[in-house]
Amino acid sequence: MEKLALLGGPKVREKPYPPYPIIGDEEKQAVMKVLERGRLSEFLALPLDVFYGGQKVREFEKLVADYHGIKHAVAFNSATAALHAAVVACGVPPLHEVITTPYTFTSTAACALMANAVPIFADVEVETFNIDPRSIEKNISTLTKAIIPVHLFGTPTNMDEIMKIAKKHDLKVIEDCAQAPGARYKGKVVGTIGDCGVFSFTENKNVTSGEGGMLITDDSEIAEVAQLIRNHGEALTIHRQKKYPMTILGWNYRITEMDAAIGIEQFKKLDRFNEDRRKLVKRIADGLKGIDGIMQQKVSKGDASVYFVMGMRYDAKKIGIPRDKFVEAVKAEGIPFGGGYVKPLYYNPIYHDNKPFFYKYYTGKANYEPGACPTAEHLYKEELVSTMVPRPPATEKDMEDVVKAIKKVVENRAAL
Numbered sequence: 502m503e504k505l506a507l508l509g510g511p512k513v514r515e516k517p518y519p520p521y522p523i524i525g526d527e528e529k530q531a532v533m534k535v536l537e538r539g540r541l542s543e544f545l546a547l548p549l550d551v552f553y554g555g556q557k558v559r560e561f562e563k564l565v566a567d568y569h570g571i572k573h574a575v576a577f578n579s580a581t582a583a584l585h586a587a588v589v590a591c592g593v594p595p596l597h598e599v600i601t602t603p604y605t606f607t608s609t610a611a612c613a614l615m616a617n618a619v620p621i622f623a624d625v626e627v628e629t630f631n632i633d634p635r636s637i638e639k640n641i642s643t644l645t646k647a648i649i650p651v652h653l654f655g656t657p658t659n660m661d662e663i664m665k666i667a668k669k670h671d672l673k674v675i676e677d678c679a680q681a682p683g684a685r686y687k688g689k690v691v692g693t694i695g696d697c698g699v700f701s702f703t704e705n706k707n708v709t710s711g712e713g714g715m716l717i718t719d720d721s722e723i724a725e726v727a728q729l730i731r732n733h734g735e736a737l738t739i740h741r742q743k744k745y746p747m748t749i750l751g752w753n754y755r756i757t758e759m760d761a762a763i764g765i766e767q768f769k770k771l772d773r774f775n776e777d778r779r780k781l782v783k784r785i786a787d788g789l790k791g792i793d794g795i796m797q798q799k800v801s802k803g804d805a806s807v808y809f810v811m812g813m814r815y816d817a818k819k820i821g822i823p824r825d826k827f828v829e830a831v832k833a834e835g836i837p838f839g840g841g842y843v844k845p846l847y848y849n850p851i852y853h854d855n856k857p858f859f860y861k862y863y864t865g866k867a868n869y870e871p872g873a874c875p876t877a878e879h880l881y882k883e884e885l886v887s888t889m890v891p892r893p894p895a896t897e898k899d900m901e902d903v904v905k906a907i908k909k910v911v912e913n914r915a916a917l
Contacts, residue, residue, distance in 0.1 A: 505913045507833035513909060514835030514902040519894045522709045522767075523774075531557075531762035544755045546733040553728065557761035562715070564768055565700075569693050571717050573724035576761060577731055580679045580701030580714035582754035584612035584649070587697050587716055590726035591673035593618045593646040596863050600640050601649040601677075602632040603845035604877040609651055609677050610846050617859045619867055621645070622847050624874040628799040630812055630842075630885065631658035633876070637666055644865045647673040652681035652691050654887070655707070655778075655807035656800050660686050660694045667695075675699065679714075680809035682707050682768075683775045687803045692717050697727075702764050705889075707778070707807055708771050710764030713756050731755055774893055778808040781891035781900050785811065788904030792911060794819030795886075812842070812887045814880075821914045824883055830917060834906035838888050841881045845874055 504510025535541065535557060543555025553559065558576050566574035577583040593599055595617035601609050603622040610620035623636035630653050637648060648667055650658045660676075667674045674695030678684070682700050684691045692698025697718035702710040716727050726749065734751020756764075786797050794816040800806045815824050822830070828840040846852070847869035871878070890903055910917075 502912060503909060505830055505833065505910065505916055506835070507830045508916060512833070512835040513906040516835075518837065518890055518899060521892060521894075522704055523894055524763075525766070527766040527769075528763045531766050532759050535758045535762045540758060542755065542757045544732055546751075552732055554755065555758045555761075557758040557765065558756055561710075561756075561761040561764050561768070564765055565715050566717060568768070568771075569690050569698075569717050571693055572719045573717065573721065575716045575724055575727045575731060576756045576764075577714040577716065577754045578712055578756045578760070579703070579754075580677075580699050581608040581612065582731070582752070583699040583714035583716040583727070584608055584675070584677065585615045585752075586727040586730040586754065587675045587699055587723070588612050588616040588618060588647065589730055590716075590723040591647050591675060591696055593673070596644070596859060597646045598642060598644040598865055598867070599647045599649060600637055600645060602651050602653070602877070603847050603874050604630060604842065604880065605651045605653060605677065605846070606679065606843065607846060607849070608679075609649055611851075612649075614851070614857055617857070618646070619644075619860070619863055619865060620846070620852075621865075621867055622845070622869070622874055624876045625880070626659075627814070627876050627880065627884075628796075629656060629658065629801075630654065630798055630880060631656065632663075634659055634662035634666060636874070637663065641666075641670055641672075642865055645670065645672060647675060649675045649677055650695075651677040651679075652684055654798060654812045655681045655684055655809040656798055656812075657681065657684050657686035657691055657804045657806070659801070660691075664694065680706070681807055683771050684807045685805040693719075696720060697723050702760075702767070707774055707809055707892075708764070708767035710756070710760040710767065713760050713764055775807040777893040778891055779806070781893075781895060781897060782806075782808045782811050784897045784900040785891060785903050788901065789907060792820075792908070795907070808891060810887050810889055811891050812885060814884045815840075815886045817883065820911060822910070822917050824886065826917055827910060828886060830910040831906050834909060836888065836903050836906045837890055838886065840886050842885055842887060844881060845877045847873055
């Protein structure tokens, strides 16, 4: 039995995994065409056609809208910006509440704060890591206006139950699909089920534009308000000038022509990249079968994850090694590996000593104390382990090292 690398033995893997993202000739040529044209951005905050951006921005939006079979796509310079626009466009007033998960990237809740609204955190399901509809229902108040479910790690959340709750209480639903472009919920592409969906194209996502985001919706009013928010809110729109006088507060959330050009070429490869991720995850999952105490994130029957991250539950009692020591040992074998994902968002100072000023006027009962979401806290502290290794251009052979490292650590548990 080989000695663990953590204890001075040889590593399972010495070489780093292939660099990411994958930038091909198509992306390079697309950028060069933008540079040769000499128009790096064509947005103007004027009641003219350029209010909506340039050729590549609109081409990117059409590509994404057509892929989802939806009327509108609005490109932004980040998913954070798109989420902020979604909260405003869905009509969430200041000092009202938006229910979301605490087990997500900070922007999912910060977008409410950016609109002077209050995030309310519902707990998650232990097997899926996604928001628990039962906890959503418990957290609804007279101030609730919207729900932001997250398809965490690329795995769809329970949208049927969430949409039932939203209909019952007359709430808007903003799908955070930042980690899940192309994922399917009961055959439907995520982002098309709620009132709108938001995607991220930052460098580490399944496809990238460098920096960028996209809001999709079938609601023309949500799309139009989002476009105003993206472009300073200073210009009247072309088709409905009387509806929106210059009263909407907007920002510069505009994406460049180069970002859009890269995004177009990347998005064309989305399904292929996602299928590669599924194959790589399956190779690891198959290799770990029979290890009692390591369970893959649950994907419900009829759904399709796109595995932005491969998330697993770890049972320290069954394996016999504390979670954090297990993670340390696997990492020492040369495998990028983590434990816990993020702290539940309400642990952050912005929900305590550094609260935004408007909380002085808030009349609700937001709970940001430890214990507010026990399942999310348990996953963070005890159970969740994850790796971003299963993504192209890595191969199934590369995945074998993940399996070898985990098995090596489990087999040497007595040494730890």
